[in-house]
Amino acid sequence: xxxxxxxxxxxxxxxxxxxxxxxxxxxxxxxxxxxxxxxxxxxxxxxxxxxxxxxxxxxxxxxxxxxxxxxxxxxxxxxxxxxxxxxxxxxxxxxxxxxxxxxxxxxxxxxxxxxxxxxxxxxxxxxxxxxxxxxxxxxxxxxxxxxxxxxxxxxxxxxxxxxxxxxxxxxxxxxxxxxxxxxxxxxxxxxxxxxxxxxxxxxxxxxxxxxxxxxxxxxxxxxxxxxxxxxxxxxxxxxxxxxxxxxxxxxxxxxxxxxxxxxxxxxxxxxxxxxxxxxxxxxxxxxxxxxxxxxxxxxxxxxxxxxxxxxxx
Amino acid sequence: xxxxxxxxxxxxxxxxxxxxxxxxxxxxxxxxxxxxxxxxxxxxxxxxxxxxxxxxxxxxxxxxxxxxxxxxxxxxxxxxxxxxxxxxxxxxxxxxxxxxxxxxxxxxxxxxxxxxxxxxxxxxxxxxxxxxxxxxxxxxxxxxxxxxxxxxxxxxxxxxxxxxxxxxxxxxxxxxxxxxxxxxxxxxxxxxxxxxxxxxxxxxxxxxxxxxxxxxxxxxxxxxxxxxxxxxxxxxxxxxxxxxxxxxxxxxxxxxxxxxxxxxxxxxxxxxxxxxxxxxxxxxxxxxxxxxxxxxxxxxxxxxxxxxxxxxxxxxxxxxxxxxxxxxxxxxxxxxxxxxxxxxxxxxxxxxxxxxxxxxxxxxxxxxxxxxxxxxxxxxxxxxxxxxxxxxxxxxxxxxxxxxxxxxxxxxxxxxxxxxxxxxxxxxxxxxxxxxxxxxxxxxxxxxxxxxxxxxxxxxxxxxxxxxxxxxxxxxxxxxxxxxxxxxxxxxxxxxxxxxxxxxxxxxxxxxxxxxxxxxxxxxxxxxxxxxxxxxxxxxxxxxxxxxx
Numbered sequence: 001x002x003x004x005x006x007x008x009x010x011x012x013x014x015x016x017x018x019x020x021x022x023x024x025x026x027x028x029x030x031x032x033x034x035x036x037x038x039x040x041x042x043x044x045x046x047x048x049x050x051x052x053x054x055x056x057x058x059x060x061x062x063x064x065x066x067x068x069x070x071x072x073x074x075x076x077x078x079x080x081x082x083x084x085x086x087x088x089x090x091x092x093x094x095x096x097x098x099x100x101x102x103x104x105x106x107x108x109x110x111x112x113x114x115x116x117x118x119x120x121x122x123x124x125x126x127x128x129x130x131x132x133x134x135x136x137x138x139x140x141x142x143x144x145x146x147x148x149x150x151x152x153x154x155x156x157x158x159x160x161x162x163x164x165x166x167x168x169x170x171x172x173x174x175x176x177x178x179x180x181x182x183x184x185x186x187x188x189x190x191x192x193x194x195x196x197x198x199x200x201x202x203x204x205x206x207x208x209x210x211x212x213x214x215x216x217x218x219x220x221x222x223x224x225x226x227x228x229x230x231x232x233x234x235x236x237x238x239x240x241x242x243x244x245x246x247x248x249x250x251x252x253x254x255x256x257x258x259x260x261x262x263x264x265x266x267x268x269x270x271x272x273x274x275x276x277x278x279x280x281x282x283x284x285x286x287x288x289x290x291x292x293x294x295x296x297x298x299x300x301x302x303x304x305x306x307x308x309x310x311x312x313x
Numbered sequence: 314x315x316x317x318x319x320x321x322x323x324x325x326x327x328x329x330x331x332x333x334x335x336x337x338x339x340x341x342x343x344x345x346x347x348x349x350x351x352x353x354x355x356x357x358x359x360x361x362x363x364x365x366x367x368x369x370x371x372x373x374x375x376x377x378x379x380x381x382x383x384x385x386x387x388x389x390x391x392x393x394x395x396x397x398x399x400x401x402x403x404x405x406x407x408x409x410x411x412x413x414x415x416x417x418x419x420x421x422x423x424x425x426x427x428x429x430x431x432x433x434x435x436x437x438x439x440x441x442x443x444x445x446x447x448x449x450x451x452x453x454x455x456x457x458x459x460x461x462x463x464x465x466x467x468x469x470x471x472x473x474x475x476x477x478x479x480x481x482x483x484x485x486x487x488x489x490x491x492x493x494x495x496x497x498x499x500x501x502x503x504x505x506x507x508x509x510x511x512x513x514x515x516x517x518x519x520x521x522x523x524x525x526x527x528x529x530x531x532x533x534x535x536x537x538x539x540x541x542x543x544x545x546x547x548x549x550x551x552x553x554x555x556x557x558x559x560x561x562x563x564x565x566x567x568x569x570x571x572x573x574x575x576x577x578x579x580x581x582x583x584x585x586x587x588x589x590x591x592x593x594x595x596x597x598x599x600x601x602x603x604x605x606x607x608x609x610x611x612x613x614x615x616x617x618x619x620x621x622x623x624x625x626x627x628x629x630x631x632x633x634x635x636x637x638x639x640x641x642x643x644x645x646x647x648x649x650x651x652x653x654x655x656x657x658x659x660x661x662x663x664x665x666x667x668x669x670x671x672x673x674x675x676x677x678x679x680x681x682x683x684x685x686x687x688x689x690x691x692x693x694x695x696x697x698x699x700x701x702x703x704x705x706x707x708x709x710x711x712x713x714x715x716x717x718x719x720x721x722x723x724x725x726x727x728x729x730x731x732x733x734x735x736x737x738x739x740x741x742x743x744x745x746x747x748x749x750x751x752x753x754x755x756x757x758x759x760x761x762x763x764x765x766x767x768x769x770x771x772x773x774x775x776x777x778x779x780x781x782x783x784x785x786x787x788x789x790x791x792x793x794x795x796x797x798x799x800x801x802x803x804x805x806x807x808x809x810x811x812x813x814x815x816x817x818x819x820x821x822x823x824x825x826x827x828x829x830x831x832x833x834x835x836x837x838x839x840x841x842x843x844x845x846x847x848x849x850x851x852x853x854x855x856x857x858x859x860x861x862x
Contacts, residue, residue, distance in 0.1 A: 125375075211416040217371055219482070220403030221434040229430075233421050308421050309466040 008301065012294045019290040020072065023283045024065055037279065039081075072287075078280035080273075087284045090269065097167045098265040100177070101257070102250035104185040109192035110243060116193070117200025117239075118227055121208060132197060139194025148187040148260040155183060165262040184261040188254060192246050199242045203235035210234070236307045244300040252289040316387070318489045318522035319345040319368065319407075324382035326360075326367055326546075330375070337363050337377060339546040343524075345490065348516065350523040352533045352554075355543035356569075356769035357740075361526045364543075365492045367392075368524075369409050370399040387489055404431045408483035412495035414475035418467040424475075425463030428482045435486055450481045453518075454511060472634075473504035480511065487519050494526045501633035501796065502840040509536050509842070528769060530573045531799070531843030534558065542566050559851050572774040573848035574799040576841055578823040582806055587624035589657075590757045590790045591645065591678070594619055596654035596664070598640050598814075614640040616814045617654065622758065625784060627791040629805030629822065631798060631837070637814035642762050642794050646680050647671055659757055676706055679751035683763035685743035689735040695721070695746050696731025702754045713753075720749040723786075724779060741772035745779065752783065760792045765800060777804055798841050802826050810834050 027037065035052040036043070043051075051057075056064050071078075077087035120132035156164040162183060168176040207213065208231055216230040255267040266285070273281035304311050326338035338360045345351045353361045366372050367379050370391065384391040386407055391399065411417045419427060425447060432443045444463075451459040454477040467475055476496060483491055493512065497505040513536065516523055525536055533540055534554070541551040542565070550563045561567045596618040602610040615637040622628045630638040644651040647663060656664040663674050679702075682688040689698055699720060700713035708716070718728040724745040735743055744764060751759055761780065765773045781804065784791060795801050801808055802822060809819040810833065818831040829835045838844065847854045 211411060211413055212419040214371060215411065215417045215479070215482075216419065216430075218369055218403055218409045219431045219434065220400040220405065221430055222400065225430070225434075229422070230419050234419065310420055310468045 004305070005298075005302070008298050012298065015294055016287075016291065019287060020069060021065070023286050024068055026283060026286075027279055028061065028064070037277070077284040077287075080278055080281050082273075082276050082278050087280050090281065091266070091284060091288065094264055094266045094269045096169060097258075097263050098251055098254075098267070100167075100170065100181060101184055101188065101254065101263065101265065102247060104181050105188045105192060105250055106243060106247045108185055109189040109196055109246075112189070113193040113196035114200050114232075114239070116197040118204055118232060120197065120201045121204030121231075122223070122227055124205060124208075129201075132201070136194040136198050139190045142190065143256075144187055144191065144254075145256050145260050147190050148184070148257060151183045151187055152260075165260075167261075167263045167265075180261075184257050184263060187260070188250070188257045192250075195246065196239065196242055200235065200239050203238045204231055207231045207235045233307060237304055240303050240307065241300055244296050244303070248293050248296040252292050316347050317344050318347055318387055319343075319524060320383075320385040321364070321368070322383045322385070324364070324367065324384060325380050326363055326372070326377055327380045328377060330378050332380065336380075337546050338367070338379075340382070341543070341546070341548045342382075343541050343548070343551065345522045345524050347489070347522050348520050349538045350513075350516065350525050350536055352537035352540045353524060353526045353543060354528065354530070354533055354540060354569075356528060356771065358545070359543040360546040361543050362494055363546075365409065365494050365524060365526055368492060369403065369407060370394070370396075371409075401435070404483070404488065405435050405486050406488050407490040407492065408486075408488040409492040409494065410476070410479045410483050410496045412498050414472050414479055414496075414499065417479055418475055420467055423464050423466055424470070424478045425465075428478070428485060431482055431485055446485065447481070450485045451478075453484075453515065454478075454481045455507075456481070471504075472500050473507065476500065476504075476508055477511070480508075480515070484515055484519065484521070488521065490522045490524065491516070492524045492526070495528070496525075497532060498527070498529065502798075502842070503633065503836060505532070505842065506840040512536070529842065530570060530770070530848050531841065531846075534843035534846045534848075542569065558846060558848070561851070567851075568771065570848045570851065572770040573843075574770075574774070574777070574797075574803040575847060575849055576799050576802055576826070576838070576844055577847070577854070578802040578805075578826045581821055581823040582626075585623045585626050585806075587626070587788075589621050590624050590659055591622040591792065592620070592655075592657040593641070593645055594655040594657070596641060596644055596651050596656065598637075598644055598649065599652045613814050615644065615651075618809075618811070618814075618816055620809055620816075620819070622790045622792060624757070624790055625788040626806045627780075627784065627793055627804055629793045629795060629801040629808040630811060631795055631801045631808055632811035633796060633837075635813075636811040638794050638796075638811050639762055640814070641811070642680070642760050642792065645792065646678055646760055647675075648680070676702070676754035677756050678758040678760065679754055679756040680760040680762060681744070681747045681751050681764045684767050685740050685747055686767075688747055689743060689750075691735055694732055694734055695738075698735075698746070699731070699750045699753050702750065706754065716753060717749070720752055721746070723752070723783070724749045725775075739772075741768055741776060744768060744772075744776055748776075748779065748783070752787070752789075756789065758790045758792060760794070762794045763796065764793075766795065766797060773800070780804065798826065798838060810837070 035048050035057060039048050039051050056067055075088055079085065080087055080090060083090065116132050120129045123129050152164055155161050162179045166180055168180055170177040213226060213230055216226045252266065255271050258265040258268045269281065270285045273285065321341060321343045323340050323342050324338055325336055325340055327334040327336050341364065343351060353364065355361045363372070363377060368384055368391065379392050386402065418424060428447045428450070429443055432438055432446065438446065448459045448463060451462065456462050456474060456477050462470065462474070470478065497508050500508060509532065512523065515521065527533060537554045539551065539553050540557040542549040542557070544565055550557060550561060550566045557566065558570065561570060596615060598615040600612040600614055618641050620628060630641060632638045643649045645656050651664050654664065655662055658674055658677055661674060663671055696714055696717045699717040700710070703713040703716060704710060714731060717731050721730050722728050726742060726745055735746070738746065765776050768776060777800065780791060783789060793801070793804055805822040807820065808822045808825050810817045810825065810831070812833050817833045818825055818829065825834060826838065829838060845853050845855065847857045850857055
């Protein structure tokens with residue numbers, strides 16, 4: 001197991017290397033002078049020269065790459081062209097809201113969706129099944145901002161139970177954090193509940209036809225034990241995959257939700273950077289996103305081996 | 314007077330809840346007494362499994378419904394029992410083992426815990442007492458190193474060991490009734506023999522009544538006290554073993570018994586002087602498992618296999634699972650690449666030529682696979698499937714379709730079957746289609762990889778007859794891979810016996826299967842179920858020998 005982990009982490013190095021190279025070349029290989037791109041449309045010649053020097057653009061490409069990677073490894077992702085703040089610091093500020101909302105959403109979605117999927121599969125073909133599947137279609141088709149605004153209208157404006165929008169760090173007290181987290185989490189989890197419930201149901205239906213489920217029933221154990229102990233664990237692998245990739249998707253930015261609820265997260269940072277052509281930030285975001293996917297995939301694979309003893313790497 | 318444990322009376326099971334739906338089981342009545350084994354025999358679709366699942370209350374809800382009759386277990390009616398009561402009765406009063414030990418156990422739970430679940434659900438024993446009882450039961454089913462196996466996951470165990478676990482799980486609470494649904498069908502003959510004698514032994518020790526479901530007459534002869542023959546949901550005939558095997562009263566039973574291939578090889582054909590069409594020379598296949606760190610593992614699937622096949626002859630490769638017989642077949646057809654040795658097809662070495670150079674030779678050797686349900690593309694018409702090969706070799710579409718019609722008639726199907734899809738045919742018909750597909754390329758050699766193993770005996774007999782007839786008409790050579798010595802005895806001129814990737818013994822079928830020289834071949838023959846019965850002649854083999862003297 002440990003050996004496997006070490007191997008997987010080593011295997012991630014070339015992946016990240018390729019991504020880094022791509023990000024590096026993004027600026028250098030775009031037509032025109034990178035310094036001009038970085039400086040923007042109204043730059044003075046002096047400013048251009050300054051940028052050129054700071055990027056080492058007069059050096060050979062390979063030297064530039066090594067310098068860049070070296071900086072990267074020391075946590076230096078460059079400076080934003082817009083705010084003039086270090087990119088590392090900008091991302092640092094945005095990570096907590098994004099992680100908070102991703103974690104809350106995925107936890108809520110799993111808690112609601114997995115039992116829904118299990119029940120739908122167990123009562124396959126009955127009105128319960130159709131009801132759950134109907135909910136899931138609804139979850140897929142209603143856009144997150146519609147759900148978001150409805151929730152705000154009802155719970156924040158009419159009932160005044162929670163604040164309309166904003167974000168408080170959990171380190172400044174759980175109460176304020178929690179109040180502001182409820183609505184975006186609910187709004188965002190809608191589609192994930194739909195997705196995970198569907199996946200769970202499909203995986204469970206597959207497994208319920210297996211011989212060992214029949215064996216479990218032949219033992220005379222009750223249906224709950226048949227479902228949970230025998231069926232669900234075997235159905236878990238595809239469900240975990242969906243949960244994992246869903247989580248990666250969430251963490252790397254949910255622009256609409258962040259905008260609706262005015263949450264300063266990674267998603268908005270990325271969109272702002274793209275619109276302003278803030279290249280250092282864009283580069284950092286690409287790197288971060290790939291890193292998230294690599295890590296999440298590693299975790300998914302580790303989860304497989306824990307769930308299914310037949311999977312050995 | 315022994316007590317009746319299971320009493321099924323006039324049971325009817327229909328499709329769907331509405332009255333008037335098609336009847337899957339139509340008025341069957343059987344009784345099983347204490348210490349007795351009743352064999353329920355029938356071909357696929359006869360309703361024998363539905364009968365057993367109805368008894369256990371395990372029918373898929375809503376699709377199959379018992380509509381009338383009664384099932385009494387030690388006097389208690391099961392059809393009207395609540396779900397709760399049925400759960401209580403399962404494992405304590407009635408237990409079941411299934412056909413596929415490979416899939417009947419939960420792959421993600423250690424086997425000890427799976428047995429433990431039965432005890433936790435039905436007893437108040439504490440953890441230590443439960444463990445002791447499980448280990449004791451595991452010893453009773455003759456599992457080695459019970460402590461280790463207790464903590465093992467199913468995939469670490471062999472098929473035989475898994476079936477022993479299933480038996481231990483079924484009998485740990487000493488139920489009155491054990492239902493065994495084809496429990497040895499998926500196992501090798503030697504393992505099958507052990508499992509059959511284990512069931513016998515435990516039945517004797519615990520006084521269990523056994524309802525044993527099988528399609529295999531050999532197994533019936535080994536284990537039954539009484540036999541009930543089923544066909545299309547009805548009971549055809551029932552009676553004591555000897556009576557049914559010697560004097561079957563019904564036509565269907567007679568035909569069923571007559572279709573069982575005899576273990577006595579057919580009379581040998583004359584020595585052939587025809588040219589050799591296929592030669593394997595010291596053929597070897599080694600699977601290498603590459604490891605990231607340290608040394609990789611090597612598995613020798615076939616080792617120095619040498620065989621020759623002449624035009625118009627049939628060579629059988631027999632052996633148990635894992636013996637390498639299918640590996641050899643696949644190497645010869647070059648579906649996989651051999652790692653050493655040579656294959657000469659019609660005088661041309663093909664073992665190591667490239668895929669592109671191999672292409673013109675492919676049509677000279679064709680293969681028919683085991684499972685006719687999975688070897689035909691369900692979305693392509695039968696005609697297109699058959700014509701695809703010739704079209705690949707440049708035959709015009711209309712000519713290829715014309716040929717497909719001829720071939721379908723050759724294999725005994727109507728020519729208009731070309732425009733139909735595989736699902737419209739039965740298993741036996743599909744295997745005929747598969748044979749027609751293989752013949753479409755006019756091969757010199759036909760490889761049949763367990764081609765009749767998935768078929769019912771009566772269908773099996775027809776397909777074997779078809780292969781024989783085709784061989785006579787076309788002079789094709791057949792390489793016949795099988796685990797079934799009875800089938801080998803009826804179709805092969807020569808046989809090669811394989812074990813652990815090696816050839817143990819080879820020679821004329823009449824010689825090898827009657828006077829085996831090697832211990833392994835002897836063991837295989839000895840394990841063949843019902844070897845003492847000559848089913849087709851309704852008498853024990855020993856009486857037949859006396860009669861011919």
